[in-house]
Amino acid sequence: ALRITCVPVQDERGQVREVLGITHDSTRRQRAENALRRSEAIHRAIAQNVPRGLIFVVDPQLRYLVAEGPLAEQLGLALTAVVGRAPAEVIQEPLRSHVEDCFRRALAGESSSFERPFGGRLLWTQYVPLRDDAGQVVAAMSLILDVTEQHENEQALRESEERYRRLAAELEQRVAERTAELQAANEELDGFAYAVSHDLRAPLRAMSGFSQALEEDYGERLDGEAKVFLEQISLASRRMGALIDGLLVLSRSTRGELQRDPVDLSALAARIREELTRGEPGREMVWEIEPGLTCRGDERMLEAVLRNLLGNAWKYTGATARPEIRFAQERRDGVLGWIVADNGAGFSMDHAVKLFQPFQRLHRQDEFAGIGIGLATVQRIVHRHGGQITATAAPGEGATFWFTVPEPPDSEGNADE
Known part of the structure; x- marks a missing residue:
């Protein structure tokens, strides 16, 4: 689009001697303004639909073009008088200098983000440049999100992970202790099995052997009742041997690697x-x-x-x-x-x-x-x-x-x- 400006040129007597015509090509400026208006509309719509969000858009002169978002009401901020004004008019120090610096950096093409507490909440803020179709920076935007719940959830998750790590370490220690106890018990069982198979069998063999010798050497001198008693001793020794065998089988039934x-x-x-x-x-x-x-x-x-x-x-x-x-x-x-x-x-x-x-x-x-x-x-x-x-x-x-x-x-x- 062209804009023509006519300027009269006068002589010393004030008479118009000629007309100077000046032509301005406003295409670029108009495109930038159109892009800025579209950007404002888009970001205003975004801000209105982000439950815990807040969006500010400033022009190159640091004048607020957009100030929208449900988060403002949650934080008790009044946005009605912000549009058209500069941060210096609506923000107190020391936050004002920080906001202005971030907006200037965004207008220079640099993005930045940070977290900080505000009004008892934790807010995440990102500053980004807004560009027209030609890639020129025409405005800067700050997006503010309330990340308090997300931070609390992450903290709870970290605490939970730490708790589980402690429990896992305690469980591992407990397993190691139980393994050592089991190993000690197995060693004791090995000792018991050895005692049963060797130490207890020795007197049992002696009892069985002497009763058999008594029957063989002195059987003719024993009366009927004495022979019954001797037979009971022999039966008891055999049963005791069977019990020892069974006890060994039972103790070994779950031993060794499966x-x-x-x-x-x-x-x-x-x-x-x-x-x-x-x-x-x-x-x-x-x-x-x-x-x-x-x-x-x-x-x-x-x-x-x-x-x-x-x-x-x-x-x-x-x-x-x-x-x-x-x-x-x-x-x-x-x-x-x-x-x-x-x-x-x-x-x-x-x-x-x-x-x-x-x-x-x-x-x-x-x-x-x-x-x-x-x-x-x-x-x-x-x-x-x-x-x-x-x-x-x-x-x-x-x-x-x-x-x-x-x-x-x-x-x-x-x-x-």
């Missing part, structure tokens, strides 16, 4: 079946072993589990007319497990609480021999694998034991699924 290897449970069950059958070759038994049952666990420990459960099933079906033993997979409440079931003597569920306790038996010794250590060992091994074991039974109707061996966390699913 391996997590593929285990063919069906093959283990078949091998145990063959061993039991060879021990009593004339005994009839209907076996049902589901093929292809596998899991991931410690093969040595899981063999002990099946040996105890299948051995019990074999023992408690000794008086059954048509004995049956079954090993199969069974899912309960969505959990995959395995069952060992028989149709033998069974037991009353009223006494099931004692079932997995060491040296507790649900049958008399004269009915079924044993020391009551097998199921306690089974439960410890299953628990060590992170599984569970339950039992259901009825007198004369057999018993069913269901146990699980969960897949380790690094496994991609159960091989049986």
Whole structure:
């Protein structure tokens, strides 16, 4: 756009001798004014829609063009008389000098930002230059946001992280202490196992040996009652030896590093079946072993589990007319497990609480021999694998034991699924 200004040129007598025409190209200025008006409208709209915001826009002469934002009311600031005035007219020192300096830097093309408290709140302020279409700075803007809640949340988060770090350190220390205690307990258990297997067996062997020598050397001189007493001593020494063996088995059932290897449970069950059958070759038994049952666990420990459960099933079906033993997979409440079931003597569920306790038996010794250590060992091994074991039974109707061996966390699913 062009603007033409005509100026008369007069002589000494005041007569107009000529007219001087001056042409001004106002395109750039008009573009700048248009850009500034658009910028003012945009930033005014932004300010009105920022819940905790406040926007100021100044021209190159540091006169406020825009002063808008909901934050003003929250801080108790009156903005009605700000537009058209300079910071020196509306702001007190020492804040005034700081605001003017930041605006001048923005008008020179430099952005800046900072945080400072004001009116009990924490405010974040950014000063930026506003440019026209040609890239020339035509105004400067300051955006003010209330970041009090964000700061408080960040502080709470830092405090929470620090608290968790302390808890993690305390937990790590506690784990280290418990590990040391467990190691010490294991060492004590090793000492106890050594004492049981060596120190206690020595007097037991002496008692058994001397009673046997007494019977062999002086048996003809002993009357009937004395021989009964001697036989009781021999039986007691053998039972004491069996209890020592069971105690050692129980103490070692959860010792050592737990391996997590593929285990063919069906093959283990078949091998145990063959061993039991060879021990009593004339005994009839209907076996049902589901093929292809596998899991991931410690093969040595899981063999002990099946040996105890299948051995019990074999023992408690000794008086059954048509004995049956079954090993199969069974899912309960969505959990995959395995069952060992028989149709033998069974037991009353009223006494099931004692079932997995060491040296507790649900049958008399004269009915079924044993020391009551097998199921306690089974439960410890299953628990060590992170599984569970339950039992259901009825007198004369057999018993069913269901146990699980969960897949380790690094496994991609159960091989049986």
